[in-house]
Amino acid sequence: MKTFTKILMIMFAMFMSSCNKGNEAVAQTTMSQKMYLTIDGVSKPVTLYNNAATQALVARLEDGNVTVTLNSSGGFEIWGALGFSLPTSNEQITAQPGDVILYNGSNICLMYGSNSWSYTRLGHIDALNESELRSFLKAGESNIEVTLSLQATTQPTSNTLVIYYSYTNKCHEIVQTLTSQIDADVLRIYPADKNQQYEANGYAIGMQLLNTINANPNSADSYPEIDPVSTSLDEYNTFIIVTPLWWSQMAAILQTYLFHHGAEMAGKNVGLIVSSHSSGISGVVADAERLIPDANWMGDALWINNANHGNRATLIQNWLTDINYSAISTIIEDVNIDSNNALKGIYNLNGQRLRQVPETGIYIENGIKKIATKK
Numbered sequence: 001m002k003t004f005t006k007i008l009m010i011m012f013a014m015f016m017s018s019c020n021k022g023n024e025a026v027a028q029t030t031m032s033q034k035m036y037l038t039i040d041g042v043s044k045p046v047t048l049y050n051n052a053a054t055q056a057l058v059a060r061l062e063d064g065n066v067t068v069t070l071n072s073s074g075g076f077e078i079w080g081a082l083g084f085s086l087p088t089s090n091e092q093i094t095a096q097p098g099d100v101i102l103y104n105g106s107n108i109c110l111m112y113g114s115n116s117w118s119y120t121r122l123g124h125i126d127a128l129n130e131s132e133l134r135s136f137l138k139a140g141e142s143n144i145e146v147t148l149s150l151q152a153t154t155q156p157t158s159n160t161l162v163i164y165y166s167y168t169n170k171c172h173e174i175v176q177t178l179t180s181q182i183d184a185d186v187l188r189i190y191p192a193d194k195n196q197q198y199e200a201n202g203y204a205i206g207m208q209l210l211n212t213i214n215a216n217p218n219s220a221d222s223y224p225e226i227d228p229v230s231t232s233l234d235e236y237n238t239f240i241i242v243t244p245l246w247w248s249q250m251a252a253i254l255q256t257y258l259f260h261h262g263a264e265m266a267g268k269n270v271g272l273i274v275s276s277h278s279s280g281i282s283g284v285v286a287d288a289e290r291l292i293p294d295a296n297w298m299g300d301a302l303w304i305n306n307a308n309h310g311n312r313a314t315l316i317q318n319w320l321t322d323i324n325y326s327a328i329s330t331i332i333e334d335v336n337i338d339s340n341n342a343l344k345g346i347y348n349l350n351g352q353r354l355r356q357v358p359e360t361g362i363y364i365e366n367g368i369k370k371i372a373t374k375k
């Protein structure tokens with residue numbers, strides 16, 4: 001009987017040690033070099049693990065970007081051939097949403113769900129939740145062109161960029177409503193620390209973060225860390241900032257982004273939408289003016305509180321009319337004037353930036369009016 005118990009214990013220990021191996025694999029070291037995935041002109045950063053496969057992949061991408069055609073499969077991934085092989089260190093793992101995986105040495109899998117298989121880990125797409133992953137990776141679709149690169153290659157599709165942070169998704173809903181009314185690209189800011197409970201202990205952590213900023217607002221060290229952002233602001237002429245109110249101020253996480261990038265909005269159109277439970281927003285307006293000192297403010301900020309959040313579609317529509325959004329954001333002269341005073345890029349006559357020359361009709365390229373006729 002004793003021997004039997006001993007055997008059971010040894011088997012249990014062996015089982016635990018094989019589980020631990022799995023856990024060790026999860027805690028791999030990462031590279032400082034990011035990889036970018038670009039789909040439909042939108043780039044997202046990938047944190048790469050440091051292994052023989054990623055070292056070979058980075059070396060390959062140093063020679064130029066790689067575009068692959070991937071297909072949805074199994075309800076959890078898009079995958080397909082890389083066109084070359086990488087060294088494998090396969091192990092049985094359960095890949096999670098956001099994981100970037102090497103399968104069979106020469107296929108790349110981008111996960112929007114989970115699956116257990118013998119894989120080599122390459123990396124993890126930064127800071128996208130499952131529904132954002134499904135939309136970015138075009139889950140369920142076929143023949144999805146994905147470009148792998150070492151630099152972000154996002155092409156703006158609009159003159160306007162909406163920049164927001166959201167903790168309990170009220171601002172997220174506001175942005176969804178806003179972008180159903182205007183054509184805009186969207187940038188969501190995420191805290192580096194995903195485990196903070198800002199509302200814990202009577203919202204004390206949120207208050208601590210703001211107190212640190214208020215004590216020394218000119219020091220980068222005062223601002224909580226956020227996930228890296230690859231979006232360039234250069235190509236946009238209009239920004240709409242959507243922020244929660246915390247303790248009558250701008251939420252600390254968004255303050256970090258604006259502390260580093262607010263100056264890049266100098267001379268450009270900026271609008272502000274603030275979501276609070278019930279407090280008035282003058283403190284948030286003051287934060288925005290401090291962090292984006294030379295903005296061309298588009299009218300007064302829009303305040304959406306808990307009581308009228310359900311009515312946001314009408315509030316946003318009226319605000320866009322009040323600030324004369326469509327006229328302001330499409331003034332072509334405001335966009336990208338280079339040293340020769342020529343306008344970079346291709347625009348339609350409404351001032352909306354185009355990705356390519358249209359098949360027919362009048363357009364403006366680098367400041368010169370042209371006519372496209374179908375051949």
Ligand SMILES: Cc1cc2nc3c(=O)[nH]c(=O)nc-3n(C[C@H](O)[C@H](O)[C@H](O)COP(=O)(O)O)c2cc1C
Binds near residue numbers: 168172198247280
């Ligand atoms: C740390 C913290 C502090 C807050 N302080 C206030 C406040 O002083 N007054 C108020 O009306 N709402 C306050 N709120 C509530 C948020 O402003 C409100 O719920 C907002 O709609 C949240 O937006 P979000 O869901 O996009 O994060 C606070 C929320 C948090 C997390």
